[in-house]
Amino acid sequence: MMITKKKTPFFVIDKEILDDNIKKLKTALNEAWPNYIIGYSYKTNSLLWIIDHLKNAGCYAEVVSDDEYQLAKSIGHDNIVYNGIAKSKETFLKAVRDHNIVNIDSTYEIDWLDELKGEDCEVGIRVNFDLESKCPGQTQCGTDGERFGFCYENGDLKKAMDAINSKGVRITGIHLHKSSKTRMPCIYSAIAETAIEIAQKYELKLKYVDIGGGFFGGLETKPQFNEYFDMIAEILRQQFDPASTALIVEPGMALIGSAIDYVTTVTDIKATTRNTFVVTDGSRIHIDPLMTKTSYFYDIIHKTDAARQHMLRQVICGFTCMEHDRLFEIADSEELAAGDRIIYHKVGAYTMCLSPLFIKMFPDIYVKDKDTMRIVREKWSFSDYKRNCYGEE
Ligand SMILES: Cc1ncc(COP(=O)(O)O)c(C=O)c1O
Incomplete structure (x- = not known):
């Protein structure tokens, strides 16, 4: 042998297993919400062969720092989901101008939008909501709460959205990634329900809802892709239409872990x-x-x-x-x-x-x-x- x-x-990377994971993910998404984008999470494993292969398979690059952004650009990737709290001003502005999917996660990014005055721009925003109260015991930090995004419950999300709008920049997406201990489907029902609540409350016309990563994949004993996405789609359809709103997923572990x-x-x-x-x-x-x-x-x-x-x-x-x-x-x-x-x-x-x-x-x-x-x-x-x-x- x-x-x-x-x-x-x-x-050793087993190409067959990786391709099977990609195929199963695409099939499940296609059946549940045909208007989807897969943003492969670079941080999970950014080996050159892997990021090249996923680019060729039609996945976007989900990056969370200026270095990861540059890495994606260095392999000729222009389909980028730019998240995280480690962006640089230069790469942030370039990504917004290039119409990449950029999800704002820090107050200083809102200040950077001043540079785009008079330009036709849109961004997404990372939502911080209290998942622990909806799924007790399942979040990574328990009652200490999570730190990413702008807090929905205390009004900071609304303030951040108002500040973005006041600069003439449209908010066309929301990002709700959660890293849980359990990777269970109920995490995603909470995410989908929160997306609806926020879109209704603030009358948002969203081009995308980004539910992040955190799924199981390649394990027969764990929830399968269709269990997650059928349930998520059923909830999202109460408010959104696949014809006008894309579902963005950001799998890392689910694609590369088992391969x-x-x-x-x-x-x-x-x-x-x-x-x-x-x-x-x-x-x-x-x-x-x-x-x-x-x-x-x-x-x-x-x-x-x-x-x-x-x-x-x-x-x-x-x-x-x-x-x-x-x-x-x-x-x-x-x-x-x-x-x-x-x-x-x-x-x-x-x-x-x-x-x-x-x-x-x-x-x-x-x-x-x-x-x-x-x-x-x-x-x-x-x-x-x-x-x-x-x-x-
Ligand atoms: C914003 C974001 N998206 C996607 C992922 C990928 O998560 P996973 O590898 O669990 O699918 C992470 C992981 O922390 C993340 O922070």
């Missing part, structure tokens, strides 16, 4: 009086950089067919010198041995883009397309590491 021959550790594996090799076995540690050439810093995961999807491939002892407990560890670089435990199973491979599945989202350069350089990345495997990012070299760095004279 190709995967057992390459030097580990490496990531990437991480392949590692067992390098050593260390027994102590307390434990048996299986050391590998992979690390938690590559697939759980925020150190929050409690389990993984994985497969183990033994190097040889030789008989193996039964072990009560083995702790799989990474290559770093941090004690907590421990990935998972196996109980009541055959012993692992040097040369065995451990392949982690569904590790494409918020992994390689958040990994630090700790102890080792970034690993190789391949794309698997049926029977071929092609490298799309080589392991970083020292010249990559030292580029734009200056030592002592």
Whole structure:
């Protein structure tokens, strides 16, 4: 098998799985709300091959900083959804002038609109609404509340909209992304209902409602795309018509999460009086950089067919010198041995883009397309590491 021959550790993108995710997403959206835009969330994984592939598949680039905006432009992408609190004035004004979808999220962006006086411009605005009261226990920050967008309930949203209108700029979209703990459909019923309430209350004529990302994808046991979008469309149709209002979605995890594996090799076995540690050439810093995961999807491939002892407990560890670089435990199973491979599945989202350069350089990345495997990012070299760095004279 190709995967057992390459030097580990490496990531491998399964093109077939990625394309299947894209196809399923498009089919579900097409059936529910044919006037849709998919803005692929760059922050989730902005590897060049991935952003190129999604551009070619017809997805917009959903970017949240001037650097991400420039990255999209650098690959010739002109279909951009520009969100976030890390825009620069220059890229913000250019995006508005270019008629990109720009969702205002900070008060200083409203000030920047002064530069556009007399020009025919429109923008969207990010709404901050109290999801915790509608879906208790499901939001990321619980009762501390979320910080993005302008608060609907305390009147700041209305004030921001009035300020934008007073500058002669039209508000033609609202952005309501929420990052939840549960990714459950009820998050999206709250988002859709809030979109209607806001559009009615402030008599908005909206060209788009952007419900953000945060969906599951590529997991049979979790909600499927049509469950989300059929329900969202049913609610939105009470106020909006697909003929005049587009539905924007910003998936990251749902497209790329399940399409990437991480392949590692067992390098050593260390027994102590307390434990048996299986050391590998992979690390938690590559697939759980925020150190929050409690389990993984994985497969183990033994190097040889030789008989193996039964072990009560083995702790799989990474290559770093941090004690907590421990990935998972196996109980009541055959012993692992040097040369065995451990392949982690569904590790494409918020992994390689958040990994630090700790102890080792970034690993190789391949794309698997049926029977071929092609490298799309080589392991970083020292010249990559030292580029734009200056030592002592
Ligand atoms: C504004 C915005 N859109 C889209 C996403 C993508 O979310 P996910 O990868 O969960 O689909 C995020 C993630 O934080 C986000 O902040």
